[in-house]
Each structure stands twice: as C-alpha cells, then as structure tokens.
Amino acid sequence: MHEDLLLILGLLLIVMLLVMLAQRIKIAYPIFLVLAGLGISLIPGVPVLKLDPEIIFLIFLPPLLYEAAWYTSWNDFWKWKRTIGLLAFGLVFLTSIVVAFASQALIPGFTLAMGFLLGGIVSPPDAIAATTVLKGLKVPKRTIAMLEGESLINDASSLIVFRFALAAVMTGVFSMQEATGQFFLVAGMGVVVGIVGAHIFYAIHRFLPTTPAIDAALTVMTPYILFLSAEHFHYSGVMAVVSGGLFMSFRSHEIFKTGTTRINMTGVWNTLIFVMNALVFVLIGLELPDIINGLGETSVMEGIKYGLIISLIVIFVRLLWIYPVAHVPRWFSKKIRKDPSPGWKNPLIIGWAGMRGVVSLATALSIPVMMNEQSTFPHRNLIIFITFVVIFVTLVFQGLTLPLIIKWTKIDELDPILPSHEQQANIQIRLDNLAVERLNEKYQSNLETNSLVENFKNTIENDISQQQSHLESLETCTNRRNDLHEYHKIMLDIFALQRKELFKIKREKQFSDDEIRKAESQLDLNELKITGNKHL
Secondary structure (H helix, E strand, C coil), X not given: CHHHHHHHHHHHHHHHHHHHHHHHCCCCHHHHHHHHXXXXXXXXXXXXXXXXXXXXXXXXXXXXXXXHHHCCCHHHHHHCHHHHHHHHHHHHHHHHHHHHHHHHHHXXXXXXXXXXXXXXXXXXXXXXXXXXXXXCCCCCHHHHHHHHHHHHHHHHHHHHHHHHHHHHHHHCCCCHHHHHHHHHHHHHHHHHHHHHHHHHHHHHHHHCCCCHHHHHHHHHHHHHHHHHHHHHCCCCHHHHHHHHHHHHHHCHHHHCCCHHHHHHHHHHHHHHHHXXXXXXXXXXXXXXXXXXXXXXXXXHHHHHHHHHHXXXXXXXXXXXXXXXXXXXXXXXXXXXXXXXXXXXXXHHHHHHCCCCCHHHHHHHHCCCCECCCCCECCCHHHHHHHHHHHHHHHHHHHHHHHHHHHHHHCCCCCCCCCCHHHHHHHHHHHHHHHHHHHHHHHCHHHHHHCHHHHHHHHHHHHHHHHHHHHHHHHHHCCCHHHHHHHHHHHHHHHHHHHHHHHHHHHHHCCCCHHHHHHHHHHHHHHHHHHHCCCCC
C-alpha cells in the first residue's frame, strides 16, 4: 500500500516537472508528456503500469467532459450546431465505416465487425490535446467554438458505435435497423438523465444554505453522479455529463451568487483538471511496453505498419470531410451565406486538429480479454497497439505541425468580433451606467447624506469617463496593435512592481495579512484582464 502510494506521488511529481519543462521549451504538454512517458517506460527497472479502463472512464472522463461543457459558450455551440453535428456524428460514422472496410481488407483475419470496433475507437479526436496546442495561438473564435463543440459530443457517438460493434463481435449478429434505433435511444435518454440530474443539483445549489466549499465539492460530485446514473440504466453517460454541464453552466449566474464561491470553484477546477490532463497523457506513454508484450503472433513492425495506414486514413478522411461540411451548405441556404465564408484556411486548421487521445486508448483497453470461457477475444492486443500508434502519430505529428500551419496560413478572425479588451470596456461602461442609474433613482437621499455612497458614485462616473476615453483612443490610434502591446507591457511591469511593494509592506508588519492578500488578489484580477487564462 505504501509502495503504491509512493509510486503515485512520485509519478505526479515527475508529471509536474515535465509540464514545466514542456512550457520552457514551448511544446504543448500533452505531446511532450506522451513522448516523456514513452521514454520513461523504456528505462530498465521502471515498474510497468497497467491501466484499468474502468478507472480511466470513471475517474477521468466525467470531470474532463463536465469542465469542457462548463466553459463552452452555449451561444456559439448553438450558432455552429450544424457544423458541430456533422463533425461529431457524421464524421465519426464516416471514419468508422472507412476504417472498418480498410482494416478488413488490410489485416488478415479481421472481420467487418472488428473493423467497426477499431473505427469506433479511433474516430473521436481529443479535445484536450487540440485546445492545449491552440492555446496562445492566433486562431479565429469560430474555429475554437467548433472544435470545442465537436469534442463535447463526438465521444458519445464513437462510444455508441464501439458498443454496437463489440456486441456484433461477441454475438455474431448485427442489425442496422436495431442499432440505429438503439443509438437514438441511448443518446437521447442520456441527455434526459443529464438534464434531470442537473435540475436536482441546480435546486440544491440555489435553495439550500450551501457554503463556497460545499458548492465546490458539489460541482466535483455532479459529473460522476450524472455519468453513473446514466450508465446504470445503460444510457450514454457521456451525453448525460455534457448536457448536464451545459445546463449548469447556462444557469450558473443564478446558482453561484458570490465572488468567493466563483473564485473558490475556479481554483478547485483549474487544479483538478490540470492534474488529470497531465497524468492521463503521461500514462498513455507508460502503457506502451505492456501493449507490445501482448501483441503475440503479430510482430511489432506489422503492428506499426497497420497503425500508420489507419493513421493516414483517419487524417485524410477528416480533411476530405471538412471542406464539403464548410462550403456545400452555403450553396443551398441564404441564411448560412450571411456568415463570412470560412475559405480554405479555417477548414484546414479544423481538419488538422484531429488529434486522438485518452478516450481512444481507454476504449481500446475496455475490450474484454475473453469472448467466453473457452476462447479469447480475437486480435484484442493488435487493436490496442494500432490505437496507440494512431494516438502517437496524430498527437505528436499533427500536434507539432499544427502551430506551423497556423503561422503559415496567417489566418485572421473570420467574424466581426470586437477584441477582448474593447468588449471588456464596453461591458464595464454598461455596468457602471446601470449602477449610476440605480443610485440616482433609489438612493438619491443617501447621496446627499452619506459621503461613502457619494464617493462611490464619483468613482463609477470617473471609471465611465476613463473607459470611454480608452475606447476613443483605440479608435484614433494609428498603430493600434503596437500601442496596445506597449500598454500591456507597461501595466504588467507596474503590477510586478506593486507585488514587490506588497512584499515590503508585509515585512513591515503594519497591515494584516488578510488585507495584503486582498490587495494581491486585486492585482491578480487586474493582470488577468490583460493576460487572460494563458498562465493558468
């Protein structure tokens, strides 16, 4: 017990050090961790880790999906629902079909049902890898919205394909009509379970006397309960978590009313998701020796050959699918043509961002070892090895080249979207104006008798004036980008100086630590307005 705990803690420490190294050499940490895990696994004497797929699904998948749903813009998701649906369902089914027939023709002894099994495993791209690689790069908002929306529901469609293909292999019977009906039942009822469960947690958060700590703990419990509830009734746990997460995110302003609760939740979830993401990708690399040992009669070179061919198939099918999805609907709908054309650059980036990850590996590992008491599951180890090769090729090759493609295309924002700082200034002006109106309408007598209220109104009016001047200066600025960059650089330098001053104040012991921490938190919020979340 102590040795296992020490091994886990040691692995976590190594993961943290590797992530810091990845940031230093400017490589997206999922790519670096897979490579590092592979390298560590080849060191003599390193313990061989065997991943339990049930643990991967149960421990890692629900919170990762829930967090992705929580930060997905519902407006963007609904706006681009056509493209998202064609990617998350249409592309998954097409990839599964092409991989099924190709693997049947390519691999001796592979049946069509086994081909669909492999297709369902390797068809869904990994959301974490794509968003991590794209973080900090200049990519249109539309691109991010489509990739995030696709990642929310493509796991569900691929797992359903996998489930029916597995049943076909095990029983030798497959009915397309029955499978289609079961697909809509499993996915639809998963959504129902998610919405019902989310309403229950919504009522708990809103109407019971919770605390910030209880609210944070409940949000961690929510995805697990939604997932397990749906799976208990043999419905889609993935769709339950996604639908529940979208609902809770949409109603979050009604549930979490205090800044303390929101800041506390942000800290809890940022830490939880970061650790899970980092650990999952290094575990993928560490799993390889056990996968190779299980190949049996198939040589490693044959497995690599099959894996490379399947990798090329999933890459090219995605690229071939994305262009008709992006342009064909525009030929038939005036409403769609109102949106700016995606051109050739945006589909290329979306198509190249189809990196596979942990869901594919966990799905492959969940294939049962035995068909029945007498016979083993055919080609199980080969399917797992091919899956690893596809993950490795798409994650490392596409992940390392995606930033280069983005820089080469020099893609600009496709839709008329105001820059973030201008949106923030306009939002703040609206909020400040609303505050002034309320003060004038409801608290006029307090303005005359209470100097604190009067000072608050003067501060808001000054803030409105400053924000308006800021927006006007942006409009008249001749070298807007350079001036804004210079302004941000100066502000960050001032914030760093203020932090040093806070440290001096703390050593002087004239003010309480609580008040100093409050001042430091305000500096963090001011810096966050400039840096966004790229340092989180």
